[in-house]
Amino acid sequence: MLTSHSFPPLVIRGRSLLPIVQGGMGVGISAHRLAGSVAREGALGTIASIDLRHHHADLVELCRQSPDRATLEQANLTALAREIHAAKALAEGRGMVAVNVMKAVNAQADYVRVACENGADAIVMGAGLPLDLPDMTQAHDIALIPILSDSRGVALVLKKWMKKGRLPDAVVIEHPAHAGGHLGVANLADLQDPRFDFLRVLEELETVFTSLGLSRQDVPLIVAGGINSHEAVRELLSAGASGVQLGTPFAVTEEGDAHPNFKRVLAEATPDDIVEFVSVTGLPARAVKTPWLMRYLRHETKIRDKLGALKHVCPTALECLSVCGWRDGVEKFGHFCIDTRLAAALRGDVANGLFFRGREALPFGAAIRSVHDLMELLLTGATRPAVAGRWAFSLG
Ligand SMILES: Cc1cc2nc3c(=O)[nH]c(=O)nc-3n(C[C@H](O)[C@H](O)[C@H](O)COP(=O)(O)O)c2cc1C
Numbered sequence: 001m002l003t004s005h006s007f008p009p010l011v012i013r014g015r016s017l018l019p020i021v022q023g024g025m026g027v028g029i030s031a032h033r034l035a036g037s038v039a040r041e042g043a044l045g046t047i048a049s050i051d052l053r054h055h056h057a058d059l060v061e062l063c064r065q066s067p068d069r070a071t072l073e074q075a076n077l078t079a080l081a082r083e084i085h086a087a088k089a090l091a092e093g094r095g096m097v098a099v100n101v102m103k104a105v106n107a108q109a110d111y112v113r114v115a116c117e118n119g120a121d122a123i124v125m126g127a128g129l130p131l132d133l134p135d136m137t138q139a140h141d142i143a144l145i146p147i148l149s150d151s152r153g154v155a156l157v158l159k160k161w162m163k164k165g166r167l168p169d170a171v172v173i174e175h176p177a178h179a180g181g182h183l184g185v186a187n188l189a190d191l192q193d194p195r196f197d198f199l200r201v202l203e204e205l206e207t208v209f210t211s212l213g214l215s216r217q218d219v220p221l222i223v224a225g226g227i228n229s230h231e232a233v234r235e236l237l238s239a240g241a242s243g244v245q246l247g248t249p250f251a252v253t254e255e256g257d258a259h260p261n262f263k264r265v266l267a268e269a270t271p272d273d274i275v276e277f278v279s280v281t282g283l284p285a286r287a288v289k290t291p292w293l294m295r296y297l298r299h300e301t302k303i304r305d306k307l308g309a310l311k312h313v314c315p316t317a318l319e320c321l322s323v324c325g326w327r328d329g330v331e332k333f334g335h336f337c338i339d340t341r342l343a344a345a346l347r348g349d350v351a352n353g354l355f356f357r358g359r360e361a362l363p364f365g366a367a368i369r370s371v372h373d374l375m376e377l378l379l380t381g382a383t384r385p386a387v388a389g390r391w392a393f394s395l396g
Contacts (some may be wrong), residue, residue: 024100103128259348
């Protein structure tokens with residue numbers, strides 16, 4: 001555990017943590033090993049709840065034998081419960097283990113329930129406004145952390161939740177111009193909008209907090225997207241953030257739960273290799289230009305014109321999204337099976353996978369280092385020599 005640094009702790013629901021948060025990354029990129037290792041360091045580690053069955057050989061086999069929606073959904077819930085218990089065991093009581101649930105996912109209420117029932121310390125909800133999260137978790141003592149991108153969204157959630165007698169235990173403010181995965185904007189043209197600038201959001205929220213009779217300590221703000229150095233951490237924490245959240249730099253750590261090829265693709269990507277496009281959720285997303293994505297984007301207009309308005313049977317039977325461009329024939333959304341593509345990336349299938357990634361350079365360049373080394377670099381600026389071959393990869 002890291003103790004020698006000069007930053008105040010991030011305090012969430014009375015727990016003092018290192019001010020570095022590991023963001024949830026699906027499908028399976030942040031499962032128990034990554035989240036548990038981050039928590040073990042005394043920080044907040046996050047399991048991405050979606051489709052975790054891929055990490056469990058017995059559940060994959062069960063789903064192969066009965067590939068119906070009910071079996072797949074149950075397998076994912078079983079996998080989530082197992083991952084929470086494994087992460088907590090790895091953490092040995094240190095830090096916090098959160099579960100990330102995307103609002104845009106059909107099984108969101110089940111994922112929230114399983115997270116609460118299996119001892120997760122927090123629910124982190126994004127990809128939609130989590131207005132009903134306090135109702136969904138009413139009987140449980142669990143931290144609630146919405147992910148938003150601008151001060152207007154934060155103000156809306158604060159007001160709605162305050163009417164329910166609940167404050168968020170923290171809020172993640174994710175910058176769509178830098179972060180990986182799905183981005184919190186309606187369309188690609190909005191990515192660079194100045195309303196997302198961290199310093200502006202932090203300043204605007206001062207006014208919002210004052211008007212609502214709140215102080216900064218009541219709702220810690222955690223900024224996310226493109227944070228890749230000790231200097232950036234220092235600047236953002238001194239500008240009023242209580243913590244910083246990173247995704248891509250944690251995905252490529254030794255403890256990251258994905259195949260080594262996944263980490264290599266992310267770590268070796270240059271700025272020209274990274275692209276933004278419209279996902280099947282209708283939200284813009286950011287990923288590496290791997291062969292499948294390049295093929296899809298080359299034919300995107302043709303696919304949209306020919307197939308865009310047609311409905312399709314869900315290729316996996318999981319029906320993972322509440323609205324899916326491919327299944328529901330939503331013309332202006334993306335048209336592919338996101339679950340199949342993300343699961344291929346998790347397995348390290350470079351030709352066929354979809355590899356989400358943030359836009360910025362990584363703290364260790366193309367090197368794969370440990371969670372501890374990453375935390376130490378971010379908190380102190382120090383780098384120690386790498387130790388080779390500490391972790392092996394296995395699915396199941
Ligand atoms: C591979 C990958 C998968 C992601 N999946 C999710 C997800 O399932 N849910 C979510 O809320 N955010 C997701 N994110 C966003 C991260 O949690 C994080 O906030 C973001 O990547 C921060 O930006 P950075 O990658 O520049 O550090 C994902 C990011 C990456 C790189």
